[in-house]
Amino acid sequence: MEKLIENYPTNSEYYRNLAQTYEEEGQHEKAIDILIDALKWDPKNHWALILMGNIYARYFDDVHTAMTYYDQVVESDPGNYIALNNIGGAFLQSGKLNLAERYLSKAYQANPKYPNISLGMGLLNLQKGDMRQAFQFAVETIRNEQKSAGQVYQTGLQLALDAAQYLVKQQVGKETLVDFIQEIERLTDKEVRIEKDEYLPTAAKVEIAENHGRDFHRILHNPKYPQTDHLIAHELVHLKLAAEARTAGNNMLFIAKNGTYNQFLKTIEASLKKLEKRGIPDTSIAKYSKDLFDGILRQVFNTPIDLFIEDILYRDYPELRYVQFISLFQLNQEAHKAVNDPKIIDLSPPDILTKSRIFNVVSARHFETLFGVKMEKQYQIRPFEKEQIDAFWEEFIEYRNDREAGEEYELVQHWGEDLELDPYFELVEEKEYRSKNEKTSKRPEDVLTQIEKDPMQEGALEEDEQEELRKFKEQHTGKDINMAVAMYMVGALEHFKGMPKDQVKDIAFEIAMLGRNGINPEKKGYKVNKIPGQSFSGYKLLAYYYVSWAVAIPEMLKELQMPFDKEYELAKQMTES
Incomplete structure (x- = not known):
């Protein structure tokens, strides 16, 4: 920079860049002297004015002098959101929260989509102790920042997680959950019981009273997943959807077809033989096979319905968003690992792995629409998988905003057929099924x-x-x-x-x-x-x-x-x- 200044002694930006190098090295007096030269050649050099203000605000705690430089920028270009953001950030770093809020708010009004500004607003609210606003601005940051590997995105994501975790620990959303439980009990005219089950193969599941011959519903949750309130709320929406479909006369039951497990085993025979050759015990292979069969059928039934459920939770129960965010983040991370871990890929049947990956990416895309977290980018998706994911997503969007009661089952059927998993399950009308079984019990x-x-x-x-x-x-x-x-x-x-x-x-x-x-x-x-x-x-x-x-x-x-x-x-x- 000194060489450039020697050759072009009237270029204000060269002086400003040289001053910034001294500022970063901690030679603040030297930086000020050079900035004086920069402003001599261009008194309206915004970046030189901002840097001068930053030095006085951050290192000399001289807010009055800093303001004289900052105000010149704002007066000459009141819509310069980057400049306003930089000024606000300088005050934020120096602990001047009122001044930081003044400039960051102006920057946000000028361009609310700029992720650096929303991140600054989030960090500001974090220091003020307003965790709800900190979370909201953090979500805006990760939603608007496209570079998911960059510092702005990663800082915003961590801020969202930290703020949500704090709010959950403060029992935010607990009253909403209690009210929701009572709502479902009134809707179904049955008690809802909640129990832990450490052997549960999933995070949670609901046992609907009518399906188990009980006079109460039971929600089981695995204590391995700490975001219990979200898991319970999710299963409550399952109950709500089933009750609405039952009222409309079109509730369906998802049933694995008899005898199809052996048929499934034949399709994965090559993978089972690989396990046998590696000396895996028969008991472990049997468990693996059954888990694989049950797991892919759970995805067939749950993936499309879960999209509607999370939409309902996000839209109708905003106090549960904080626990919903943390829980979905964990579940999506596990879903990614389940189809990307090299050991899992090596041992899993390729066809089942592909179908599971398609379901997982659809869920990741949905998570991004709610909270901006870009997990889909973490998957290595082949072109034909991408084509199927896009097709599923387009069909979901068609139903998303005007779904009628029970229509979610149409997606279950369609997606199962598209992935050629329909031989293993059937959707039967609840009324017909129960009427038939009342007349003739299966011996x-x-x-x-x-x-x-x-x-x-x-x-x-x-x-x-x-x-x-x-x-x-x-x-x-x-x-x-x-x-x-x-x-x-x-x-x-x-x-x-x-x-x-x-x-x-x-x-x-x-x-x-x-x-x-x-x-x-x-x-x-x-x-x-x-x-x-x-x-x-x-x-x-x-x-x-x-x-x-x-x-x-x-x-x-x-x-x-x-x-x-x-x-x-x-x-x-x-x-x-």
Whole structure:
């Protein structure tokens, strides 16, 4: 700069740049002397005037002198939002909050979309202790700043998280949540019970009273996720949507189709063999397979509905936005890791991984529309994935602002079909389903008959086994309780009594692995490695299958689709008596 000044001694900007280097090195007196030369050649050099004011404000605590320079800038160009922002920032750094607010407010009025200004306003409100305003300006900053790796964006994001966390700790939104619970109880005419469940595979879930034969709804939440209020509120909206759809006569039930789990296993066979070759225990592979199946179906059902739910929470319950922001940030971070971790990518079936990634990116895009957080950019998306994501998003936008009760189920069906996951589930009308099940309850024999008709089992029965089956059917025809299964369950309950839950879970997964190709109820000679010294008939194995999951993994019992509830209740009564 000195060389340039030597060659061009009348250029004001060269002097200003040289002064800035001295200012950054801490030679403030030297910087002032050079700025005097800069202003001699151009008295209206705004950046020289601002720098002079900054030095007096920050390093000499001389607000009066600083103002003489700042005012010259404002008077000559009152709409210069960058200059106003710089002045406000200088006062903010020096702790002059009233003066900082004066200039930052003028800058914000001049250009509210400039992220540096909204960040300054956020930091100002942070120092003033107004966390609500700090959060709001922080969200505006990350929404308007496109460079998500830059300092302005990252500072704004951290400010939003810090302000939201503070407000949540102050119980902001708690009254709103209590009122919301009471609203749902009035709407559904049923109590809402909230319980912790550390074994829950997701952050939270709702058990709707009608679906579980209860006179109350139950919301379960995993304590691993600390933003409990958001999780509860989210599940309350699930209840609200279902109630509205029921009132409109078009509520739907999402049901996994019988027998499709084995079909799913065949589609991921290559990945399972890879796990086997690496020496992964069968119990772990069984758990992995079931988790994968359940997980992708949860995404099919929840992803489109969750978009509407978070919109409703954001729009109708503003006091819950702070906990909503923190919770969605954590959930989206986990969703990103779930499809981008190299270890997960190496072991996961590519097709399922792709479909899961598509769902996750749609959720990330939605999070950005609410709070500006740019998580979609973190994903490495292939062109065909981007095309499908855009198609899903466009369909959601069509429904977003004028959704009728129950229309969210249309997206569930459409997206499931588009990703070719519809063979594994069906949406059935609640009225029709309940009416049908009131007339004819599904008995355990129906399930055994389905297994019996499985083509994989054709010709597997010996002559004496066929006779045993014939006698069994004659004995139990027309009865509601399958006594053989119930008696086997008594033995299972006795076997598992006092056993650590993790040990029971290992047995449950081993039996699930045995059942990958179906369990033939008439077959004998099944072996369970973790129950040495016993031989299992098909009926006995089915009973132990059910009981092990009921004891160790009750939250997933329904997904087995084994209608032995009455037998299990009877077995429990017999063991208790």
